[in-house]
Amino acid sequence: MTDPAHTRADDAHPYLRAATAGIRHHARQAARTRIPADRAHLDVLHGHLTSLHLLLDRLAGTARPRHSAAGRHLASAHLRLWQAATSIHDAFHTLPAAEHSRSGTDCRPDRLPEGPPVLTICQRQLASGHAIRRKTTPADHGPRPARTA
Template identity: 60%
Template sequence: MTHPPAYDDAHPYLRAASAGVRHHTRALAPSDSNPPQPATRRHLDVLHAHLAALLPLLDQLGETTRPPHPAAGRHLAAAHTRLWQATSEVHAAFHLLPGSTTEGAEASACQPERLPEGPPVLTICQRHLAAGHVVRRKTTPSGLRPHTTVCAR
């Protein structure tokens, strides 16, 4: 008979990812030797990847929690929607950072071939569209309002 892992041993990879985010947040905190720096496209790309990786985890937790605990499942579903909205806003911010070749609404359109560093193997836009496809299969359009994505491929 196996016993469940102790609290400190449970979900070690998720705990490590959380520790990494906390460390990064402290490293970015302004100090005398570290003046505040604006976000870069690379930074937002990595943050978007982290948020997009959390989406399926939160979705799975919501799906398995809802039958025995409906109220908690609804809260997890709402958190999933809010996480998707945060992921979308990080994606939009990525396209508005310096380096875009156009201004205004066109600058926020997904055009990986126009990225200054060239189109990576898996662009932020491809990742965002893949995550959006999964989110839209499980979420009603009214549940995603007021956000709409500008990705069109």
């Protein structure tokens, strides 16, 4: 087993390097061929951003105890990635799905002609929104007192 302290930069994190290379390739192709943004394109890009969001969440959590300043910077990047994913989600719903439909900005499967399978972007957005709110919104996480009528 290799020691992380002695791993060469070329060998570290091969999946992240491959993902970055894929994005660079796609950006070059999009610039060359003028690929228009469509809903499928934004869905894949949103998936990438939410994966980065999850990774930064975990990295910030592990960095904070030992390096609080670095943890704060990672947490800030985590929040900005969520904001970027939210903007892409909104753009997804702004683009027309088909000539005969206008979906608006709601995440409502009953209003979209293509139905729930396309709404993985909405499921990812709701899950990442829940995670960011849980981390950034102060709340009492203890048991709630029973209501009296």
